[in-house]
Amino acid sequence: TETVDEAKELDHKTLEAWxxxxxxxxIDNSTDFETKIARVTKLICVDVGKEPKVARHKYLVISATIPSSVSAEVVTVESIFLSEEKNIRVIKRSQQGSSTYSVKEYRGQLLESYEHITAAKFLEYSVKQSAVSCVKKKTNFIWNHHHYSLQEYQAGCITLTVGGHHDTSADHPFPPFIAISKDITDNSKYSCLGMAYSCPTDLSE
Incomplete structure (x- = not known):
């Protein structure tokens, strides 16, 4: 068995790999072990579509410069929407020179279906007359043992999403290298769907 320090190092390497x-x-250690298991179970249920999506805290960013000492991974995501009413999104996800393609359909906040598709099929969707897209560069990083995602939208704004159930405005301070404007967690204008259908000039407030 490893020592406490070795276990921490293994945890850090595993986190960096993912x-x-x-x-x-x-999943932090802010609760007892039984509650931690329940939190893990809930997230699994969300990911497989058995429970509604968890609302993650989201903030509008004024400026951000992630230090080179912070472990980070950049992913580019293009989401195509064919209808503003139906929550069906076609996704191209690119990371380290490779791309994957999928179609997700939601019923409310529940994941109804998920399907992997080919690049050719993605292209078919992208040229449909009704198609609108939202492109963002996501810089995922770990700071103070918590997972953050800095999202730079083609529409012109930058947001910060906090992973998990914790609220950075309370017990977990914001990273010092990111300047926050306001909480936009419940503002649908800043969702991916909202970005796709909004004029960029409407997103600066």
């Missing part, structure tokens, strides 16, 4: 994965969740 940085950038769309289903990365960091």
């Amino acid at each position: 940085l950038g994965h769309p289903r990365l969740h960091v």
Whole structure:
């Protein structure tokens, strides 16, 4: 068995290896072990569509410069929407020179279906007359043992999403290298769907 320091180092290396994965969740030790297990179970249920998506805290960013000493992974995500009413999104996800393609359909906040598709099929969707897209560069990083995602939208704004159930405005301070404007967690204008259908000039407030 490893020592405490060795265990911490292994945890850190494992976390770095999974940085950038769309289903990365960091479960901290702020609760007892039984509650921690329940939190893990809930997140699994969300990811497989058995429970509604967890609302993650999201903030509008004024400026951000992530230091080179902070472990980070950059992912580019293009989401195509064919209808403003139906929550069906076609996704191209690019990381380290490789891309994957998928279609997700939501019923409310529940994941209804998920399908991997080919690059050719993605192109078919992208040229449909009704298609609108949202492109963002996500810089995923770990700071103070918590997972953050800095999202730079083609529409012109930058947001910070906090992974997990914790609120950075309370017990977990914001990274000092990011200047926050306001909380936009419940503002649908700043969702990916909202970005796709909004004029860029509407997103600066």
